[in-house]
Amino acid sequence: MSTTETVAPDAESDRWADVRDLPPSAKLVAKVLDYNETLSQSQLAEETLLPPRTVRYALTRLEDAGVVESRFSFSDARKRLYSLKV
Numbered sequence: 001m002s003t004t005e006t007v008a009p010d011a012e013s014d015r016w017a018d019v020r021d022l023p024p025s026a027k028l029v030a031k032v033l034d035y036n037e038t039l040s041q042s043q044l045a046e047e048t049l050l051p052p053r054t055v056r057y058a059l060t061r062l063e064d065a066g067v068v069e070s071r072f073s074f075s076d077a078r079k080r081l082y083s084l085k086v
Helices: 002-015 024-035 041-048 052-064
Strands: 038-040 068-072 080-084
Touching: 024 038, 024 041, 024 052, 024 068, 024 080, 038 041, 041 052, 041 080, 052 068
Parallel strands: none
Antiparallel strands: 038 080, 068 080
């Protein structure tokens, strides 16, 4: 049992290792996606209170780091939905 207790904090820190060196806006977007399973860019802007341009930049950085994945929305093909991969 003590082995799993020591592994859990390491697993949590390793989980966020790819995000650690990113800008604060990207960290905030990642944390909001951690709490919400899937959100659109406009929903992320509402939740984080960041300007849409900043959210777009943060999502680009997160996608480049391989932390976020995106897919087209089935209800509106013009929108993309983002979810956290870590």
